[in-house]
Amino acid sequence: xxxxxxxxxxxxxxxxxxxxxxxxxxxxxxxxxxxxxxxxxxxxxxxxxxxxxxxxxxxxxxxxxxxxxxxxxxxxxxxxxxxxxxxxxxxxxxxxxxxxxxxxxxxxxxxxxxxxxxxxxxxxxxxxxxxxxxxxxxxxxxxxxxxxxxxxxxxxxxxxxxxxxxxxxxxxxxxxxxxxxxxxxxxxxxxxxxxxxxxxxxxxxxxxxxxxxxxxxxxxxxxxxxxxxxxxxxxxxxxxxxxxxxxxxxxxxxxxxxxxxxxx
Amino acid sequence: xxxxxxxxxxxxxxxxxxxxxxxxxxxxxxxxxxxxxxxxxxxxxxxxxxxxxxxxxxxxxxxxxxxxxxxxxxxxxxxxxxxxxxxxxxxxxxxxxxxxxxxxxxxxxxxxxxxxxxxxxxxxxxxxxxxxxxxxxxxxxxxxxxxxxxxxxxxxxxxxxxxxxxxxxxxxxxxxxxxxxxxxxxxxxxxxxxxxxxxxxxxxxxxxxxxxxxxxxxxxxxxxxxxxxxxxxxxxxxxxxxxxxxxxxxxxxxxxxxxxxxxxxxx
Amino acid sequence: xxxxxxxxxxxxxxxxxxxxxxxxxxxxxxxxxxxxxxxxxxxxxxxxxxxxxxxxxxxxxxxxxxxxxxxxxxxxxxxxxxxxxxxxxxxxxxxxxxxxxxxxxxxxxxxxxxxxxxxxxxxxxxxxxxxxxxxxxxxxxxxxxxxxxxxxxxxxxxxxxxxxxxxxxxxxxxxxxxxxxxxxxxxxxxxxxxxxxxxxxxxxxxxxxxxxxxxxxxxxxxxxxxxxxxxxxxxxxxxxxxxxxxxxxxxxxxxxxxxxxxxxxxxxxxxxxxxxxxxxxxxxxxxxxxxxxxxxxxxxxxxxxxxxxxxxxx
Numbered sequence: 048x049x050x051x052x053x054x055x056x057x058x059x060x061x062x063x064x065x066x067x068x069x070x071x072x073x074x075x076x077x078x079x080x081x082x083x084x085x086x087x088x089x090x091x092x093x094x095x096x097x098x099x100x101x102x103x104x105x106x107x108x109x110x111x112x113x114x115x116x117x118x119x120x121x122x123x124x125x126x127x128x129x130x131x132x133x134x135x136x137x138x139x140x141x142x143x144x145x146x147x148x149x150x151x152x153x154x155x156x157x158x159x160x161x162x163x164x165x166x167x168x169x170x171x172x173x174x175x176x177x178x179x180x181x182x183x184x185x186x187x188x189x190x191x192x193x194x195x196x197x198x199x200x201x202x203x204x205x206x207x208x209x210x211x212x213x214x215x216x217x218x219x220x221x222x223x224x225x226x227x228x229x230x231x232x233x234x235x236x237x238x239x240x241x242x243x244x245x246x247x248x249x250x251x252x253x254x255x256x257x258x259x260x261x262x263x264x265x266x267x268x269x270x271x272x273x274x275x276x277x278x279x280x281x282x283x284x285x286x287x288x289x290x291x292x293x294x295x296x297x298x299x300x301x302x303x304x305x306x307x308x309x310x311x
Numbered sequence: 312x313x314x315x316x317x318x319x320x321x322x323x324x325x326x327x328x329x330x331x332x333x334x335x336x337x338x339x340x341x342x343x344x345x346x347x348x349x350x351x352x353x354x355x356x357x358x359x360x361x362x363x364x365x366x367x368x369x370x371x372x373x374x375x376x377x378x379x380x381x382x383x384x385x386x387x388x389x390x391x392x393x394x395x396x397x398x399x400x401x402x403x404x405x406x407x408x409x410x411x412x413x414x415x416x417x418x419x420x421x422x423x424x425x426x427x428x429x430x431x432x433x434x435x436x437x438x439x440x441x442x443x444x445x446x447x448x449x450x451x452x453x454x455x456x457x458x459x460x461x462x463x464x465x466x467x468x469x470x471x472x473x474x475x476x477x478x479x480x481x482x483x484x485x486x487x488x489x490x491x492x493x494x495x496x497x498x499x500x501x502x503x504x505x506x507x508x509x510x511x512x513x514x515x516x517x518x519x520x521x522x523x524x525x526x527x528x529x530x531x532x533x534x535x536x537x538x539x540x541x542x543x544x545x546x547x548x549x550x551x552x553x554x555x556x557x558x559x560x561x562x563x564x565x566x567x568x569x570x571x572x573x574x575x576x577x578x
Numbered sequence: 579x580x581x582x583x584x585x586x587x588x589x590x591x592x593x594x595x596x597x598x599x600x601x602x603x604x605x606x607x608x609x610x611x612x613x614x615x616x617x618x619x620x621x622x623x624x625x626x627x628x629x630x631x632x633x634x635x636x637x638x639x640x641x642x643x644x645x646x647x648x649x650x651x652x653x654x655x656x657x658x659x660x661x662x663x664x665x666x667x668x669x670x671x672x673x674x675x676x677x678x679x680x681x682x683x684x685x686x687x688x689x690x691x692x693x694x695x696x697x698x699x700x701x702x703x704x705x706x707x708x709x710x711x712x713x714x715x716x717x718x719x720x721x722x723x724x725x726x727x728x729x730x731x732x733x734x735x736x737x738x739x740x741x742x743x744x745x746x747x748x749x750x751x752x753x754x755x756x757x758x759x760x761x762x763x764x765x766x767x768x769x770x771x772x773x774x775x776x777x778x779x780x781x782x783x784x785x786x787x788x789x790x791x792x793x794x795x796x797x798x799x800x801x802x803x804x805x806x807x808x809x810x811x812x813x814x815x816x817x818x819x820x821x822x823x824x825x826x827x828x829x830x831x832x833x834x835x836x837x838x839x840x841x842x843x844x845x846x847x848x849x850x851x852x853x854x855x856x857x858x859x860x861x862x863x864x865x866x867x868x869x870x871x872x873x874x875x876x877x878x879x880x881x882x883x884x885x886x887x888x889x890x891x892x
Contacts, residue, residue: 251816
């Protein structure tokens with residue numbers, strides 16, 4: 048920890064050094080700045096062009112806002128994905144406030160407090176282990192959270208239903224009417240809110256991927272019993288009961304699940 | 312650099328300098344610009360130091376494209392979406408201005424984070440630049456809020472629902488949360504005034520705050536100077552080199568070790 | 579008119595009426611150009627005569643008026659540094675106070691504060707308060723009771739406040755529970771998740787082919803039959819609710835909000851929304867623990883509810 052006098056003396060030396068050995072900002076440093084600024088403007092314009100002419104950056108404008116919709120899953124702008132994914136990690140009601148307010152506020156306070164905690168004059172990275180480790184941890188964790196937020200899947204009933212023909216082809220149940228009807232029920236019953244299937248849907252509350260559910264050989268009766276009372280068959284399961292769908296609908300769903308043996 | 316100038320060149324120089332001198336005498340602005348341009352900075356500034364001005368450039372792109380967009384955007388829930396469609400598809404180069412504004416926001420935020428990381432790793436938040444660091448963190452938070460308010464403006468499904476969730480997230484803050492959420496929404500529910508409220512924040516209040524903070528930030532950079540990279544052997548302000556050891560003649564016993572011999576780590 | 583060299587005293591002519599007459603003449607001339615030619619002629623004459631008299635007086639007067647020679651510019655005074663000089667307050671003599679300057683200081687700050695308050699308080703109030711004033715109760719007619727068969731769920735979409743337009747569009751899940759003590763009992767559940775406000779999906783199929791559009795006083799209402807077998811599931815973070823709106827799984831902090839309802843002229847009318855802690859029982863036997871409307875993510879019961887002691891008015 049350096050005393051205030053040492054830091055003041057250091058700054059005086061800095062000013063002296065700059066006065067004697069420094070170079071004028073223009074043109075030496077300003078040249079670098081200008082080049083970089085040109086790069087930035089070109090990148091922005093380039094991204095705008097790509098956005099218009101290719102699909103890789105997403106749609107330019109979605110459908111008009113519908114506050115009464117039942118089939119939309121919100122997402123923030125990409126730079127909030129790390130917070131967005133935090134909300135998926137903290138999935139217990141008591142912990143929600145940590146993800147919404149707690150962690151971001153703590154992070155902001157830590158950032159503000161850095162110059163008052165780190166009072167050493169040392170600036171070389173090789174002698175600042177805490178700073179380097181903290182920076183690496185922050186970058187890695189924010190990068191991972193952002194990536195996971197970006198790839199987190201969700202699905203809307205209408206999107207999922209539109210995917211059924213391709214499912215039928217990939218899984219090979221195109222000729223099975225019961226399975227096709229079951230797939231439609233699967234899409235409509237919000238199953239994909241927690242389960243993933245062939246790349247669509249979200250993964251929430253530990254629900255398993257159902258792409259190859261049929262390959263596990265559990266049988267149609269098991270599936271029906273499970274749908275009627277998931278926590279009876281699988282203790283501790285948070286899945287709700289679908290008994291009210293009725294026997295024939297449950298049979299269709301079970302057929303679909305058993306026909307899903309994984310992509311061919 | 313004494314070059315012989317013809318009388319004609321002398322006259323031309325005087326003509327060019329005349330308006331500048333006029334301005335300088337009455338305002339001092341020319342001198343201030345000269346000071347800013349020709350001030351000394353350490354000779355070892357690297358490309359890493361360009362991230363700050365790159366962020367400023369991105370912000371200026373946002374300002375210019377935002378002003379142009381504001382001439383065609385209609386901040387009413389009934390016509391906002393249609394006005395954006397109009398900008399995107401009908402107006403000449405509207406798609407380019409809108410695209411640059413939307414992606415400029417992302418670039419601005421990325422550059423802010425990179426600049427912050429660079430300043431942190433260079434230790435450029437230490438004395439006497441602590442205040443500048445704090446202003447920088449405030450700029451980050453304000454810039455993110457600007458992105459949040461701007462996200463609602465196209466008023467499509469993504470915009471509306473992301474804003475619903477964002478406001479509710481703010482609402483979960485203890486004690487003040489519900490009031491903060493009501494303040495942002497202008498009511499208990501998202502109503503017809505939310506869009507205009509967010510527009511006013513996005514166009515007037517937050518850019519004003521950003522411009523003010525950036526002005527302070529730049530003032531401090533000019534006043535306190537740019538730091539050298541920490542790895543530079545020639546860094547400005549490094550600790551003085553240790554004294555060389557005293558010469559030993561060999562004919563007399565060496566005396567006790569002088570204090571200055573032990574090397575101190577250079578900073 | 580060229581000044582004599584060194585003559586930089588302001589010119590002070592003796593009082594004279596000629597300029598007045600000249601001005602009157604000019605005015606008459608200009609007015610007359612608009613109103614009537616005779617007046618213009620009179621004005622022109624006046625201007626010429628008085629102008630001539632004025633000019634003559636000035637030309638002869640200068641020769642007569644001779645002031646003292648101008649003083650030499652004072653020798654260079656020492657340059658006053660910018661931070662001192664007349665601009666600064668003189669130091670008080672020992673033993674002297676400046677009660678008047680203190681009063682002026684206080685008055686300046688006080689008046690500045692008052693002016694600031696007059697400007698900012700109404701503006702801030704205008705920006706902040708409307709959101710906090712009591713919102714008017716909205717009643718929404720969602721159609722005749724005959725559209726709601728007993729024990730069948732319907733997905734109903736309506737405009738909460740038609741004057742606000744599409745932005746007030748909302749969706750409710752409604753089930754007719756039959757009669758309770760002779761009066762119809764309905765379960766009316768809001769479709770905004772209690773975690774963070776995402777739209778919740780029914781855990782079962784919709785039957786869009788049987789959708790009905792009902793024309794009411796508050797615009798068109800869409801009524802679609804559905805079968806939420808598993809209750810309601812939120813796709814954002816996997817929050818799950820049963821058919822009474824109780825939370826069964828996931829991060830929501832309480833059950834789904836409900837709408838008050840009433841029956842008028844055989845039609846179902848929806849009222850204000852309220853928040854729900856827990857619902858015991860189901861259908862018409864349900865007992866609902868009711869709270870004032872609270873935002874998503876905010877606890878209404880349990881120990882965490884002390885984090886949200888006050889709610890803004892609704």
